[in-house]
Amino acid sequence: MDSNVASSEYWVGETNYSYLNTRVRAMESKLFKNDIYIKLLNMEVSQIARFLGEGNYKEEIESLSRTYRGVELIEHSINTNLGNSYHKLLKMSGEKAVKYAFAILTRWDIHNIISILRGKYSNATDYEIEKTLIPIGEIPFNFILSLVKIYSYEDVLRRLKKLDKFDFLDETKDIADIESELFKMYFKNTLDNFKKEKKSLFFKFIRTEIDIINIKNIMRMRRYGFAFDEEQKNIIEGGLFISIDDLSSLLRSSGDDFLKEMKKTPYGPIIEMHWQEKTLFYLEESLEKYLMKYAKEQFIGDPFTIMHVLHYIISKKIEVENIRKISRGKASNIEKKIIEDSLVI
Amino acid sequence: MMAELAVIVVVLSAAASVILTGLAAAWAEKHIGSAAIGAMTEKEELFSKGLVLTVIPETIVIFGLTVSLVLLFVVLPQLL
Numbered sequence: 001m002d003s004n005v006a007s008s009e010y011w012v013g014e015t016n017y018s019y020l021n022t023r024v025r026a027m028e029s030k031l032f033k034n035d036i037y038i039k040l041l042n043m044e045v046s047q048i049a050r051f052l053g054e055g056n057y058k059e060e061i062e063s064l065s066r067t068y069r070g071v072e073l074i075e076h077s078i079n080t081n082l083g084n085s086y087h088k089l090l091k092m093s094g095e096k097a098v099k100y101a102f103a104i105l106t107r108w109d110i111h112n113i114i115s116i117l118r119g120k121y122s123n124a125t126d127y128e129i130e131k132t133l134i135p136i137g138e139i140p141f142n143f144i145l146s147l148v149k150i151y152s153y154e155d156v157l158r159r160l161k162k163l164d165k166f167d168f169l170d171e172t173k174d175i176a177d178i179e180s181e182l183f184k185m186y187f188k189n190t191l192d193n194f195k196k197e198k199k200s201l202f203f204k205f206i207r208t209e210i211d212i213i214n215i216k217n218i219m220r221m222r223r224y225g226f227a228f229d230e231e232q233k234n235i236i237e238g239g240l241f242i243s244i245d246d247l248s249s250l251l252r253s254s255g256d257d258f259l260k261e262m263k264k265t266p267y268g269p270i271i272e273m274h275w276q277e278k279t280l281f282y283l284e285e286s287l288e289k290y291l292m293k294y295a296k297e298q299f300i301g302d303p304f305t306i307m308h309v310l311h312y313i314i315s316k317k318i319e320v321e322n323i324r325k326i327s328r329g330k331a332s333n334i335e336k337k338i339i340e341d342s343l344v345i
Numbered sequence: 346m347m348a349e350l351a352v353i354v355v356v357l358s359a360a361a362s363v364i365l366t367g368l369a370a371a372w373a374e375k376h377i378g379s380a381a382i383g384a385m386t387e388k389e390e391l392f393s394k395g396l397v398l399t400v401i402p403e404t405i406v407i408f409g410l411t412v413s414l415v416l417l418f419v420v421l422p423q424l425l
Contacts, residue, residue: 016379018375018376018377018379018380018383019379019380019382019383020383021380021383022379022380022381022383022384023383023384023386023387024383025384026383026384026386026387026388026391027387029388030387
């Protein structure tokens with residue numbers, strides 16, 4: 001199968017910014033406002049599902065309510081809705097969306113592939129793996145689903161290798177190596193696609209994302225130890241504020257020096273706030289929040305650009321993630337304050 | 346000779362004011378119309394607002410037509 005099978009269907013026509021951006025603004029006006037999340041926080045899981053079924057998620061909730069219940073119904077519905085929204089958006093975006101579509105869709109392909117590989121590696125059932133998949137991506141979703149049916153981790157990788165863009169994969173490597181190779185491939189290709197537009201906001205966003213992934217990896221390696229080859233594997237080239245050399249010295253620096261260096265970047269206050277915590281969970285979550293807020297604030301601009309589409313893509317992702325956090329948190333009886341703090345609002 | 350030239354200028358100006366405002370209105374309506382359809386696709390209730398906004402550029406043509414009529418029926422008779 002050719003890896004570009006799905007890509008051609010999206011960008012057939014010329015981009016009509018007047019139509020596109022107004023439609024996107026209208027779509028965006030339907031997204032949940034901050035007060036809705038507070039309302040959802042006071043509801044039970046079944047009430048959340050009912051609330052979603054009466055609004056923007058009606059179609060998905062209705063079609064999936066025969067198969068799923070409770071949190072699973074919410075999860076599947078929001079995932080399907082996210083996929084439908086992105087596909088709709090890319091179809092109406094026209095030719096100007098090509099580069100962005102590659103970056104956005106391939107990211108979801110990687111998410112789905114990693115979910116399948118992790119599932120196969122840990123002997124999860126097909127049903128459990130399918131629950132984690134999001135029906136978005138450049139690769140047709142039927143192909144992704146067919147990977148779930150494949151028996152072993154190695155066979156999934158062998159099947160993936162037949163696609164042009166994943167021919168570098170090696171089934172003898174373990175899951176951590178494959179994950180880092182997939183991310184490196186994704187960021188390298190994306191940065192290459194935008195190398196002529198180094199000042200573009202999207203290019204900066206991707207580089208900020210690289211910084212955040214690198215900081216997460218560095219923090220994990222600093223805390224749990226590392227070998228030289230792990231450093232090579234885990235660090236991604238192309239960050240906005242932190243270069244590969246900086247990362248290497250940050251990894252080996254003392255706690256004070258590390259903090260001092262990080263304070264020179266916009267991530268300093270976040271790292272300082274979580275510095276004393278025993279777990280890295282809240283730090284990682286805050287960094288993710290920073291990235292989402294950064295993108296949401298940046299992707300606003302000239303109405304005759306694709307920025308509004310990117311703004312919607314990020315805003316929709318934030319909405320879906322917030323609903324996911326609320327419903328999962330509610331189902332696991334997590335304190336309301338903790339769920340609220342984790343939301344991007 | 347000068348009077349003939351003035352007549353030609355007035356007639357051409359009258360034509361240009363209609364043609365140019367017509368083109369400008371068309372350009373504006375193209376964008377407003379596209380935007381209105383985009384908004385209506387997502388929110389049907391925006392139909393009436395979209396329709397009103399789409400015809401607003403027509404006023405530019407009315408200005409052009411007025412200028413043209415003034416040129417043809419007020420300025421031109423004085424030159425003849």
